[in-house]
Amino acid sequence: MIVCEACGTAANPQDRFCGVCGEYLNWEEDTDSAPEATAGAIVPQRGPNAEAPVRPVPGDPARPAGPQPDAAVPTQPTVPPLGPDPAAQPQQTGPNQTLEDAAIPAQPAPAPTGIACPSCGIDNDPSRHFCRSCGTALRQTAPPAKESWWRRWRRRRKEHAAGFRRKPRRKFHIRRFVLVSLIVSAVLLLIVFLPALPVSHPWLENLRDRVSEAKPVSPSTISASSEATSAEFAFDGISNEYWAPDLAGEGVGEWIQADFTEPVRLVYLIVSPGVARDQEAFLAQSRPEEIELRMFTEDGGAVTETFTLSDSAEPQTIELGVSDVTAVRLTILGAYGHEEGKAVAIGELEYFIRG
Incomplete structure (x- = not known):
């Protein structure tokens, strides 16, 4: 081995x-198994009837040199085998096997x-x-399959081991450059001309709201179900002046409404709950918890949505996305920290439309 x-x-x-x-x-060749030839050895050639030469034995004068008659060589007695002779045993044959078939040795199975x-x-x-x-x-092993150009383009730059030689940069591909240029141009044109497109669809209108700049709108008429403080304080832009309904009730069901001179696309509403942004003054009065917005449209219909406000003095933004709105009514459905003698106050309401 x-x-x-x-x-x-x-x-x-x-x-x-x-x-x-x-x-x-x-x-290394195995030279140990090769027989070593004796230098100068002479091998005599013998015929079929030649006699083997007899060499004189040194120190034995009684044995002359020359050919000697064949002496009787004593032979050892042959010991008979203990077991039966395998050749004398008859060969066993099967029911469909002849003696000639039994004499043929079995062939070894072919190697896999x-x-x-x-x-x-x-x-x-x-x-x-x-x-x-x-x-x-x-x-x-088969060579790995070639990746498509966009997978190679997206793949991040890899760190290579020391001694690695980078392949030369590929030549400029005009088709890839044209494709990328067309995609970028299409996106820019869509952003620029999307607000002016006459097509109207909900997802398209929402996209226009994202790419267009929203601007605030002031209502032409302001009304309320009751007033402990004036409803106009909710639209004056001053944080420490607020609208509060009549103190006699719990404030639930009270509403304040803003009407616009022409139909507008309402994008979002910013609500500042409470009487002020100062935390101590904010907790001194009740704050709206759940409100309902009913937006009246130009065709005589209305879109109603319900929102839950957090109990925080910071302004909170509500996404709307309703077109052709002529008036908005805000109704109080629940309040934080309501007690007898406390007013459910709203400090500021700011409506924004698509510019």
């Missing part, structure tokens, strides 16, 4: 290359076929990685 000097794997004596690492094995070497064609054991005759790799 031969042991590979590179990886230490045992190999068969007839293998010329290691099956694991492909290292050449037969660097291994991996054929792609270079020299010799069969190799399936566990080998290199050919035992020529050292060629037996398992050829």
Whole structure:
């Protein structure tokens, strides 16, 4: 058995290359098995009737030199075998087997076929990685599939090991440049001309709200269900002046309404609850918790939505996105910290429309 000097794997004596690492094995020829020839030895040629020469024995004068008659060679007695003679035993035959068939020795089963070497064609054991005759790799891996250009373009820059040489940059691709230029131009044109398009669709209107600049709008008429303080204080832009309904009730069901001179596209509403942004003054009165917005449209219909406000003195934004609005009524459905003698106050209401 031969042991590979590179990886230490045992190999068969007839293998010329290691099956694991492909290292050449037969660097040194086996000279121990070859018989050594004796220098100057002469081998006499003998015919069929020639007699073997008899050499004189040194120190024995009674034995003359020359040919001697054949002496009787004592023979050892033959010991008969203990067991029965296998040749004398009759051969057992099957029910469908003749004596001639029984005399034919059984043929060994064919050895399983291994991996054929792609270079020299010799069969190799399936566990080998290199050919035992020529050292060629037996398992050829297919090259990886080429990725599409957009996957290579998206892939981040990789860090390479020391000694790695980068490939030269590819040539300029005019088709890729034209495609990217068309996409960028289409997006810019859509942003610029989208507000002026006559097409109307809910998702298209919402997109227009995002790309257009919203501007505040002042109502032409302000009204309320009751007034402990004036309803106009909710639209004066001063944070420490507020609208509060009649103190006799709990404030639930009270409303304040703003009318506009012409139909508008309402984008969002900013609500400042409470009497002021100062925390101590804010907690001194009740604050609206749940409100209902009913937006009357130009065609005589109405869009109603309900919102829950957080108990905070900071302004809170409510997304609307309703077109052709002529009036908005805000109704109080619940309040934070309501007690007898406290007013449910709203400090400021700011409506924004699409510019």
